[in-house]
Amino acid sequence: MTSSAVENRPAGSRRAVVQRYVDILTDAGLKAVFGNQRNKDVLVDMLNVILPPHRKVADITYETTEIPGFTLFNKSVRFDLRCRGEDGRQFIVELQCYHQANFFRRCVLYASKAYDLGSQRGDGQEYDIPPVYFIGLLDKDLQDLQKFSPEDSIISEYTFREKTTMMVPDETIFTIFVELNRFGKELEECETLLDKWCFSLTHINTLDKLPDELRTEAFERLFQACEIARFEPEVKLKYEKEMITERDYYNMLNTAKADGLAAGLAEGESRGRAEGREEEKIRMAKAFKEQGVAVSIIATASGLSEAQIAEL
Secondary structure (H helix, E strand, O other), X not given: OXXXXXXXXXXXXXXXXXXXXXXXXXXXXXXXXXXXXXXXXXXXXXXXXXXXXHHOXXXXXXXXOEEOOOOOOOXXXXXXXXXXEOOOOEXXXXXXXXXXXXXXXXXXXXXXXXXXXXXXXXXXXXXXXXXXXXXXXEOOOOHHHHOOOOOOOOXXXXXXXXXXXXXXXXXXXXXXXXXXXXXXXXXXXXXXXXXXXXXXXXXXXXXXXXXHHHOOHHHHHHHHHHEHHHOOHHHHHHHHHHHHHHHHHHHHHHHHHHHHHHHHHHHHHHHOHHHHHHHHHHHHHHHHHHOOOOHHHHHHHHOOOHHXXXXX
């Protein structure tokens, strides 16, 4: 590997370590790079590596990331990133960096909301609805996917298929997961374009230059888009603010988990594992609530209902 990593500077070096490239596997980093219309060619490059050959995209336009609820009691849906191809196909990109109960169901719900929005174009009830591709970039093991995704593949795809023939009658909703947490190759081991993209996404924030092994037009565009010094002032300020918030959130989440797990295990000796796990959720929720975290976020992180959290 010819590139030098930031953390591998010679011992005794006094030069300040400055992160050159954004941490793209954070919500703030993902939006700063791929959510910036100036970098849409980089997003197209990534989509075309992930999508099957017959679903490649030539150009995209950015869409609003929020879909309001359809009734007074329905929550709105907010995506990390949403765009549309020239032929009307919708692409949703979501980043998942922590465990979440019923994650797969949430992904299907989000894709379904976007698909339903496509039916409101006034097509004369002909149901000429563009397909939706939900792409999840995963940085953690998700138990509800592990037993279904192929062991030798980073990418898994789910859609409507006939059970016996595995034929897809029509393109409707596709949920595609890129399990970056399963990628463990060194750069010199990366043979395919997908390998090189996975390596870049998982390591770019630790590098201080573009590796020679990645010196192609596509990766030059990616590394330029991720270089913090190149950010427009307003983009850089927004990224730095969101990174502070994100770090605080993850710190609170990890602290609450550690405190709740320790207490849950101690009490679990006398009250059983089930009660210990429930106590862990409650302690986590209380810790978040004391910090003023939104109830919806607490419910997502802890697995408790909003009604249970309100009673704490």
